[in-house]
Structures are given as structure tokens and as C-alpha cells.
Amino acid sequence: MAGRMCISLLNALARGNVIFRNQECVRKSKRVVLISRCHARSLSSISTVQPDLSSHLAGKTYSDLYELSVKDPETFWGSIARERLTWTKPFDQVTDCDLTSGKINWFLGGQLNVSVNCLDVHVAKDPDRVALIWEKDEPGTEERITYRELLEMTCRLANTLKSYGVQRGERVAIYMPVSPMAVVAMLACARIGAVHTVVFAGFSSEALAGRIQDAQCKFVITCNQGVRGGRIFDLKPMVDKAVKSCPSIRHVFVAKRTNNSVPMGKLDISLDEVMAGQSSVCAPEPMDSEEMLFMLYTSGSTGKPKGIVHTQAGYLLYASLTHQYVFDYTPGDVFGCVADIGWITGHTYVVYGPLCNGATSVLFESTPVYPNPGRYWETVQRLKINQFYGAPTAIRLLLKHEENWVKKYDRSSLKTLASETGGVCIAPLPAEPGAEIRPAMAMRPFFGIQPALLGEKGQILIGNDVSGALCISQPWPGMARTIFGDHQRFVDAYFKPYQGQYFSGDGAYRTEDGYYQITGRMDDVINISGHRLGTAEIEDALDGHPDVPETAVIGIPHEIKGEVPFAFVVLKESASENQLAVVEELRHLVATKIAKYAVPDHFLVVKRLPKTRSGKIMRRILRKVAMQDTSNLGDVSTLDDPSVVSEIIEAHEQNRSHAARK
Numbered sequence: 001m002a003g004r005m006c007i008s009l010l011n012a013l014a015r016g017n018v019i020f021r022n023q024e025c026v027r028k029s030k031r032v033v034l035i036s037r038c039h040a041r042s043l044s045s046i047s048t049v050q051p052d053l054s055s056h057l058a059g060k061t062y063s064d065l066y067e068l069s070v071k072d073p074e075t076f077w078g079s080i081a082r083e084r085l086t087w088t089k090p091f092d093q094v095t096d097c098d099l100t101s102g103k104i105n106w107f108l109g110g111q112l113n114v115s116v117n118c119l120d121v122h123v124a125k126d127p128d129r130v131a132l133i134w135e136k137d138e139p140g141t142e143e144r145i146t147y148r149e150l151l152e153m154t155c156r157l158a159n160t161l162k163s164y165g166v167q168r169g170e171r172v173a174i175y176m177p178v179s180p181m182a183v184v185a186m187l188a189c190a191r192i193g194a195v196h197t198v199v200f201a202g203f204s205s206e207a208l209a210g211r212i213q214d215a216q217c218k219f220v221i222t223c224n225q226g227v228r229g230g231r232i233f234d235l236k237p238m239v240d241k242a243v244k245s246c247p248s249i250r251h252v253f254v255a256k257r258t259n260n261s262v263p264m265g266k267l268d269i270s271l272d273e274v275m276a277g278q279s280s281v282c283a284p285e286p287m288d289s290e291e292m293l294f295m296l297y298t299s300g301s302t303g304k305p306k307g308i309v310h311t312q313a314g315y316l317l318y319a320s321l322t323h324q325y326v327f328d329y330t331p332g333d334v335f336g337c338v339a340d341i342g343w344i345t346g347h348t349y350v351v352y353g354p355l356c357n358g359a360t361s362v363l364f365e366s367t368p369v370y371p372n373p374g375r376y377w378e379t380v381q382r383l384k385i386n387q388f389y390g391a392p393t394a395i396r397l398l399l400k401h402e403e404n405w406v407k408k409y410d411r412s413s414l415k416t417l418a419s420e421t422g423g424v425c426i427a428p429l430p431a432e433p434g435a436e437i438r439p440a441m442a443m444r445p446f447f448g449i450q451p452a453l454l455g456e457k458g459q460i461l462i463g464n465d466v467s468g469a470l471c472i473s474q475p476w477p478g479m480a481r482t483i484f485g486d487h488q489r490f491v492d493a494y495f496k497p498y499q500g501q502y503f504s505g506d507g508a509y510r511t512e513d514g515y516y517q518i519t520g521r522m523d524d525v526i527n528i529s530g531h532r533l534g535t536a537e538i539e540d541a542l543d544g545h546p547d548v549p550e551t552a553v554i555g556i557p558h559e560i561k562g563e564v565p566f567a568f569v570v571l572k573e574s575a576s577e578n579q580l581a582v583v584e585e586l587r588h589l590v591a592t593k594i595a596k597y598a599v600p601d602h603f604l605v606v607k608r609l610p611k612t613r614s615g616k617i618m619r620r621i622l623r624k625v626a627m628q629d630t631s632n633l634g635d636v637s638t639l640d641d642p643s644v645v646s647e648i649i650e651a652h653e654q655n656r657s658h659a660a661r662k
Helices: 002-014 051-057 062-071 073-084 114-125 147-163 180-192 205-215 236-243 271-276 313-326 344-356 375-383 392-398 487-494 535-542 573-593 619-626 643-661
Strands: 018-021 093-095 106-108 130-135 143-146 171-175 195-198 219-223 225-228 231-234 251-255 268-270 292-298 306-311 334-337 360-364 387-389 416-419 451-454 466-472 502-510 516-521 525-528 531-534 550-558 562-570 602-606
Touching (some): 073 106, 106 313, 114 147, 114 180, 114 313, 114 344, 130 147, 130 180, 130 375, 143 147, 147 180, 147 271, 171 180, 171 205, 180 195, 180 292, 180 344, 195 205, 205 292, 205 306, 219 236, 231 236, 251 271, 292 344, 306 313, 334 344, 334 375, 344 360, 360 375, 392 562, 451 502, 466 516, 516 525, 531 535, 535 550, 535 562, 535 573, 550 619, 562 573, 562 619, 573 602, 602 643
Parallel strands (some): 171 195, 171 219, 219 251, 251 268, 334 360, 525 562, 562 602
Antiparallel strands (some): 093 106, 292 306, 451 466, 502 516, 525 531
């Protein structure tokens, strides 16, 4: 029975959009029990609820509070913001938003500093509280950093950046592995008013260069090398290669993760040396509520990655509130989000949310299977983690291994297991006391979130047991503000598809009970091991090959990665006899231009692609071919030449037969 419980738990987590409460953890058998019902405490019983909302919170249920948040957002968000955040200057207007034009403004007239809210306020109360537990690559070598130490490190780096000319509003690229110094880099930028853009340390030099160029970064913070899964990988050489095509860069700050030396050029600054001579005190820069805090690049349905902009106060407030209530965080808990800081989940639930709440946050440098598939659970046991937040990809990977890797460790410290995303809008918690939680279902909207399902003609679907495009009808503080340098693209992507609504890009089903179930992406963005990547970005890389005039990439399900790219490739006639070599070159091209994880799992060489008379590629047909689901291809009458479908099906069958014979 215990074994079946463990597997059920992992299967449910692997599907994502789920939180389980471990209030009925069975201590004797040292296992976490999957339960269909949980007992979420009333919000009014949590000591950190803000005082000037007490008249609304006293004895109020989740439903009462949610109703207040959507019917009177000014009172709800304004009161919480005044009490929860530390302000240099109070705001005089709660909100000024227009979803039609993509105008999003919160807490206007107010000023604060994010690093003060994440560090100084906690140092003043409890300086020796542990802020970060750095779970390094090798188990048992963790390091603990207190809030006092984290503030001092942040100030030293902030002073270093200022001494080398980093000014308020300038963009700083951070290309680092998960480490305290990476968190310090983010907080140091926030302290002096610089804008950070963290680039996942697995991206290629070309991808890094593209982001530096688009953001017009003047500085880069990196490490000599990274360590992950028992392997050392170079970072500084990748930066060197990227910077060659980035004339805007003035300095590259290099921290040491290993003792190995790397070549240093005229732009390079050794952080370990210069930080040591800097003061551990740095006056924080008062920032307007709507000034940029950070940019984070994500792929869109066009080839060019987009720099999503988040601002100061609204983002921090929402990160703090969701961290507390969605994960049922209480003071003294050890919060373990194992996301990389290069993703929005890492920004929100490794750094800003937990630190704003004075939590102890785990930085996980390694992989879920190093040195063995029990790594997560051994870490939970050793660090006594209370909330564990992992990616569905990682859980799917662990399902390939024996359940003993889970059962052999003591997980009795866990009270919440979660698998979702960054900036939670719909989640099982918070909820009424005794409320139901269903596996693999997002369920309930968070405070201030008003979901709407819209049909194909843009009509709002009322009632339950309906499916449609998932939109949100009113603004909330944690919204992105724009796409850097291209606000029209921001409007077109999120507000134009459904007038007056924010379009999430997802489809959803509202159950008979009124709960929300996410059904998947509705655009040409695929999710590979938790990394959102536009198919057009992969196509752009493939089309760069001289023998490839045209490609089409679609996503297909994968039992571990969630989705993987499937590439349909048209070759020039002169290259038709050299298919294998070209495909290998294409793999290398994608790995170089984007990252290794973006390389398509499948390549199928075809003579042509299925197109309408207007030239649009019919990707739904390609998806059905790739999924071997060709019994019902739907309407193909709009194709310029319907016979292309049988050509592609035949090519796919031949390719599969050839692979089977190997």
C-alpha cells in the first residue's frame, strides 16, 4: 500500500498544477500520504495577516476575502500593500489600469526598495535567521547564509557595481548557476536601481548575446565555471564569445565557483578581489513603484525572444502574498523550490517571495538524479524541508526509477508538495477549512484573479462544465507590464486576442463544481522540461542552414520532458543524398544558437510542407502525423495541394521502419 501511495503521489505531481497538504503524514512508515482532502487553515488564523485589514479578515473565510479582492480591489490591495511592504514614500493611488491598451499601473506615487523589503527589514528583527541554504551539487556540502550575511554581501556587490559605473535604470545581464552570489547579484541590482536580466546558464553564447543586445545591457555578472550533476561546465568562455558581438558591454564581473582559473580580459573584473575592499553598507535607492525591477526573456510564437518587464512594488507584493498563502508558509518553515533562478519560478519562489517573507529558502544547484534518483528526498530529510516545489519534468524523470528511492528517506517534515509555475494565479490553496483538493488540478483563483473562459467567437462562456480560452478579466499587481522596446507586441500577444481580457495563452476547463483545469497551450509555444520555447525560434535556427530552405517545428508529448520538438525539414535537392549529415549539422546549429535542450528529438525530411493557398503551414496536420494519429485529419480542403499529406505520412512511416531495423 505504501508503495502505491508513493507512485500515486509522483504521478499526480508529474501532471503539474497540484498542491498536496501533508497534514496526515504517517510518521511511523516515514512516507507522505496522498490525500484527496486537506484541511487548509483559515486565513484569519495566520499571524502574518496585515493589521489594517483586520476588520475584513476577522472571522472571514477564503470566499469572503476572495469576493472582497475582486469587488473592491483598491481596498484589498491598497490595505495589504501599505502594511506588508516598507515604503520610502507612501503611494497615493492604488491602481490605474486599462486591459484594452495594456496599461498596467499599481501603487502610483509610492517609492520603495525591493532589497530593503527582502533584507533590511529582517536584519533589523532577526539578523541571524538563515535566509538561504545553498544545496550544492555534492550532497552534504550545503552552506547557510544568514540575513545579515546576505545583506552585507549584497551591499558589497552593490558598491562594487556603482564603483564601476552601473547606474540606476541600466540593464545588467546575470549568467550564473544557482548560488548565493547569483541571488546577491539580483538583490544588488535592485538595491542601486539597476535592472537585472537573468539568462539561464544553460543557454548558448549566441542566445546570451541576443538577449544582451535586445536589452542593451552594459554589464554582465557571471562565474568562472558552473557545477551540476557532477560535471564542471564553462561559463566565462561563453560570456567572452557572446560579448564579442555586444559592443554595449563595458565590464564583465566574474565570480569564482571553482578554483580553476579562466582567461581574464580588459573588460573583466574579479569579483572576489574587488568586493573584499568594499563597504558592507550601501544606501538603497528609492524606486518608483512602476520603475523596472527586472526583465526576463521568454520565447514567443514568433522567432524573437521577448523581454518581459516586471516592476517594483506590484510584483514584490504578489510574490510575497502567493508564497505565503499558496504554499501555506509559516514563520520558521524551510521552503524548498528547486527551480533554476534563470526562470520566473526561480525569481518569484526562490528569491523574491521567500525573502520578502523572511523565509529560509533552499538554493538547489544539482539535478534530481545526482548522485542517484533519491537526491530530492535525501535533501528533504537532511534539510528538513517543509514545502517542496518541483517541476513536473523532474517528477516525470523520477517515475522512471524504483519507488524505493522515495521510500528510503524520511519526508515527515513535508507539509506541502507542489508542482506549478511562477506567479501563481490559480491554485488549490488558499481554500476554506476542510476544502477539497484534487490531484493535477489548478482549482481555485487566487485573490484578485477573476478567470473567464472565452469561446472561439470571443464570447464569455458562463456556467460550469465548459471549456475555452483562459483569460483574466481584471488586472492584478503581479502582472507583467510590457515587452521591452515593443509595447505593441505586448498588447497583441496578451490583450488583443480577446478584447478587454488578459489572455493567458492556455485553454482551460471549468468543472461541474466550478474548479479550473488547465488543458494546455493554445499557441505555438512548447514547454520542454519546464522551459517555454517558441517553435519559431527553433525554426529560425534550422533555417540558417544553407541546405534547408524551409522547416516547421511542432511540439509533441513526451513522458519525461512534457513536450519535445518535432522538426519537419525540407532540403534542397542538392542535399537530398546527404540527409544524415545535414540532420547532424542541424542538431549542432540549434544547440549553438539556442541551447541543447531545444534540439528537436525528431527530424523528418520531407519534400514539402502542407500549406494553405495563402501560404500558411497547417501545423495541426503535422502534429497528427507526428503523433501517428492520421485516421481523422479533419478538413484539408484549404490545402493548396492535399496530396502533400500522403507524401508526409509515407515519409514518416518509412522513417519509423528504418529506425526499427537499426
